[in-house]
Amino acid sequence: MTTKTKVVRSGRKTSRREDRPYQIALAFFLFIVLMIIVIPFWRVVVTSLTPLNTYIQGGVPYFLPLRDWTVEAYKQLMTHPQFGKALTNSTIITIGGTAISLFLTVPLAYGLSISTLPGRRIILMLILFTFLFNPGLVPAYLMVTTLDLQNSFWAVILPPAVSVYNTLVMMSFFEGLPEELMDAARIDGANELQVLFRVVLPLSKPIILTIGLFYAVFFWNEFFTPILYLNDNDLIPLPVLLRNILISASFNEFVEFNAFSSTFIEALKSAAVLITMLPMLIVYPWIQRYFTKGTLVGGVKE
Amino acid sequence: MGVKETSSDSTPFNIPAERKSLPLSTRLSNLLRSIKRHRGIYLLMLPPLIYFLIFKYGPLWNAQIAFKDFKPLLGVWGSPWIGFENFKSFINSFYFTDLILNTVIFSTAKLVLGLPIAVILAIALHETVFVRFRTVVQTIVYLPHFLSWVIMFGVLLMLLSPGNGLINQVLEEFGLEPIGFLTSPKWFRSVVVSSYIWKETGWSTILYLAALLGINPHLYEAAKVDGASNLQRIWHISIPGILPVIVLVTLLRLGNILDAGFNQVFMLYSIPVYSVGDVIDTWVYRQGILQFEFSLATAVGLFKGVIGLALILTANQVAKRVAKQSLF
Numbered sequence: 040m041t042t043k044t045k046v047v048r049s050g051r052k053t054s055r056r057e058d059r060p061y062q063i064a065l066a067f068f069l070f071i072v073l074m075i076i077v078i079p080f081w082r083v084v085v086t087s088l089t090p091l092n093t094y095i096q097g098g099v100p101y102f103l104p105l106r107d108w109t110v111e112a113y114k115q116l117m118t119h120p121q122f123g124k125a126l127t128n129s130t131i132i133t134i135g136g137t138a139i140s141l142f143l144t145v146p147l148a149y150g151l152s153i154s155t156l157p158g159r160r161i162i163l164m165l166i167l168f169t170f171l172f173n174p175g176l177v178p179a180y181l182m183v184t185t186l187d188l189q190n191s192f193w194a195v196i197l198p199p200a201v202s203v204y205n206t207l208v209m210m211s212f213f214e215g216l217p218e219e220l221m222d223a224a225r226i227d228g229a230n231e232l233q234v235l236f237r238v239v240l241p242l243s244k245p246i247i248l249t250i251g252l253f254y255a256v257f258f259w260n261e262f263f264t265p266i267l268y269l270n271d272n273d274l275i276p277l278p279v280l281l282r283n284i285l286i287s288a289s290f291n292e293f294v295e296f297n298a299f300s301s302t303f304i305e306a307l308k309s310a311a312v313l314i315t316m317l318p319m320l321i322v323y324p325w326i327q328r329y330f331t332k333g334t335l336v337g338g339v340k341e
Numbered sequence: 342m343g344v345k346e347t348s349s350d351s352t353p354f355n356i357p358a359e360r361k362s363l364p365l366s367t368r369l370s371n372l373l374r375s376i377k378r379h380r381g382i383y384l385l386m387l388p389p390l391i392y393f394l395i396f397k398y399g400p401l402w403n404a405q406i407a408f409k410d411f412k413p414l415l416g417v418w419g420s421p422w423i424g425f426e427n428f429k430s431f432i433n434s435f436y437f438t439d440l441i442l443n444t445v446i447f448s449t450a451k452l453v454l455g456l457p458i459a460v461i462l463a464i465a466l467h468e469t470v471f472v473r474f475r476t477v478v479q480t481i482v483y484l485p486h487f488l489s490w491v492i493m494f495g496v497l498l499m500l501l502s503p504g505n506g507l508i509n510q511v512l513e514e515f516g517l518e519p520i521g522f523l524t525s526p527k528w529f530r531s532v533v534v535s536s537y538i539w540k541e542t543g544w545s546t547i548l549y550l551a552a553l554l555g556i557n558p559h560l561y562e563a564a565k566v567d568g569a570s571n572l573q574r575i576w577h578i579s580i581p582g583i584l585p586v587i588v589l590v591t592l593l594r595l596g597n598i599l600d601a602g603f604n605q606v607f608m609l610y611s612i613p614v615y616s617v618g619d620v621i622d623t624w625v626y627r628q629g630i631l632q633f634e635f636s637l638a639t640a641v642g643l644f645k646g647v648i649g650l651a652l653i654l655t656a657n658q659v660a661k662r663v664a665k666q667s668l669f
Contacts, residue, residue, distance in 0.1 A: 058571065061571050062469065062470055062471070065465055065468055065469045066469060066471055066474060068465050069465055069466070069469060069474065069475070069478045072462060072465075072478065072482060073477070073478050073481055073482070075539065076481050076482055076484070076485065076539070076543070077481065078507070079496045079497075079499070079500050079507075079539075080496065082496075082499050082500060082507045083495065083496055083499045086499050086505070098505055098510065099505050099507075099510070101507075101510075142388070143388055143389040143392050144389070146382075146385035146386050146388070146389060147386055147389035147390075149382070149385070150382050150383075150385065150386040153379070153382065155375060156375075156379055156382060157372055157375050157376050157379065162386075162390070165393070166393060169393065169397040169398070169401075171649075171650055171653055171654070172401075172646055172647075172649070172650045173642075173646050173649070174400050174401050174403070174404035174639075174642060174643055174646050175400075175404070175625060175638075175639060175641070175642020175643060175645065175646055176622070176625050176626055176629060176630070176638070176642055177403075177406075177625065177629040177630070177635055177638045177639040177642055178399075178400035178401070178402075178403035178404045178406070178639055178642070179396070179400040179403075180629070180630060181400070181403045181406075181417065181635070182395070182396065182399040182400050182403060185399075185403075186395075197392075197396060198396050200392060200396070201389060201392055201393070230378070230381060231378060231379050231381050231382045232381035232382065232385070235381075235382070235385070256487055260487075260488070260489035260491075261489075262489060262490075262491050262604075262608075263603070263604055263607060267630065278489055278491045278492075279491075281491050281492070281495065282491050282494070282608070285491070285494055285495050285498060305498075305499065305502075305504075305505050308495055308498060308499070309495070309499055311495065312492055312495035312496060312499075315491070315492055315495075316488060316492055319487055319488060323484060323487065326487065327480060327483065
């Protein structure tokens with residue numbers, strides 16, 4: 040059976056390889072798609088590295104000459120007093136938010152994965168309902184103000200802490216674990232908590248890491264909730280600082296004191312975009328490993 | 342959204358069928374024993390359940406101010422009831438048509454234009470024999486999905502701004518006038534739709550690719566023996582193979598038709614383009630949070646939520662019938 044499939048597969052491959060013009064046209068199409076994604080980022084990189092003199096003489100160039108580039112914009116950005124604070128705030132929100140999200144999501148998903156748990160179906164329906172029906176922004180905002188959470192990181196971390204979708208993905212992973220292992224532990228006298236900590240969690244590191252990464256990406260990217268609840272400039276995270284930089288029309292709006300600027304506002308904006316992107320780029324290979332493995336597609340498809 | 346096979350309904354508490362015939366007292370004591378055995382689990386589930394109570398059902402309680410004249414000093418419960426006044430004034434307002442229209446235009450255009458592009462890209466990725474190159478393309482096109490709209494806004498500025506934007510620079514090379522894409526009512530909708538497609542199309546190919554990989558290779562082999570052309574092979578095998586996924590995605594998106602993508606519009610729009618860019622969610626934000634029209638904005642949000650719920654439940658029923666699958 041295996042050999043037969045193999046033969047068919049390779050047969051199919053040769054049939055495609057025979058058709059060279061078709062394959063070249065396909066590759067050309069994919070190359071165009073690739074360029075459509077890459078060129079905008081390329082432009083941001085070039086803009087961020089363009090020296091002020093080059094800019095004054097002829098604007099931002101299409102390509103940067105090999106030696107004619109500067110990291111001045113990055114220096115300006117990083118020495119700005121708000122930058123360090125924003126970076127710290129983002130880090131706290133991301134790490135704290137991910138920890139709390141996992142602390143709430145894992146037990147919920149595990150409980151819901153136990154088919155014999157009394158009340159499971161009711162809980163599942165109550166949770167699904169919140170997924171399908173959203174009463175909107177203002178009622179949620181009033182909840183946060185009632186609890187007096189504004190101007191604290193709790194306002195940014197708690198309201199979106201549990202994603203129903205992530206819970207369902209994790210639940211279906213737990214449901215897919217071999218039942219015999221857990222039954223064996225139960226026969227050995229383990230209670231449900233011991234089953235969770237000794238059997239289930241050690242087997243679930245990949246899914247917990249994946250969902251954790253997705254939560255981390257979410258919290259790192261969050262900008263609207265901070266705008267909504269954090270009015271104190273000392274509390275704003277990096278994406279909000281980035282937004283403030285992006286909507287300022289000139290350098291002076293962002294750096295009030297600077298009369299002899301050594302860079303221009305677009306370079307600063309571009310540098311801020313890339314710096315905010317950087318942590319995403321660093322974790323991206325890990326995220327990618329999981330969705331190419333099919334962990335998440337499986338969760339979506341099941 | 343979990344897309345799963347419809348499972349047969351089981352009773353609440355999941356009592357296995359054979360135990361149903363037992364006398365009530367036995368069932369009750371079995372239930373109690375089961376609850377007792379799981380008490381550790383309940384304890385662990387308590388924090389998330391409290392979370393849901395406060396942050397998901399709390400807002401649901403607050404939503405009653407849609408039917409009230411909410412005064413912060415009187416509180417949610419103490420404010421006087423006024424029935425459907427807020428809903429009436431929204432539906433009769435001059436901005437009602439504009440808001441609904443903008444919202445539906447955005448979500449429909451994103452679906453109608455984005456879906457075919459995603460399908461074509463998925464098929465191209467599936468057809469190519471250059472495996473390494475395919476991996477590179479996949480890695481790059483999935484990436485924008487993980488970036489926030491703030492970052493996308495920055496990238497768009499570097500492309501579209503009338504001063505230094507790449508596209509305007511190219512236009513000037515050809516002797517054309519620069520265009521303020523983000524501030525021109527003529528261009529704003531195109532910018533929203535195309536930047537969405539740019540950001541999300543790569544990621545949305547994942548579902549189609551999974552479906553394509555699930556197609557039986559023998560079908561392709563048979564097509565080759567029958568002398569089918571490349572296009573015939575795609576049209577008669579690949580497309581039918583992913584049709585159920587296309588139907589599901591379309592239904593799901595139709596169910597969310599009142600979601601125009603708040604984060605995106607919020608980041609990209611500005612006063613000059615309100616007429617073509619303001620959507621339900623951005624309006625609710627400005628009216629409710631910035632103008633303190635809590636009750637009116639809640640009514641509009643609730644209006645959207647109820648229609649959304651009805652649409653998604655309908656979509657689910659249709660999916661069950663058409664694609665023999667349910668969305669949740």
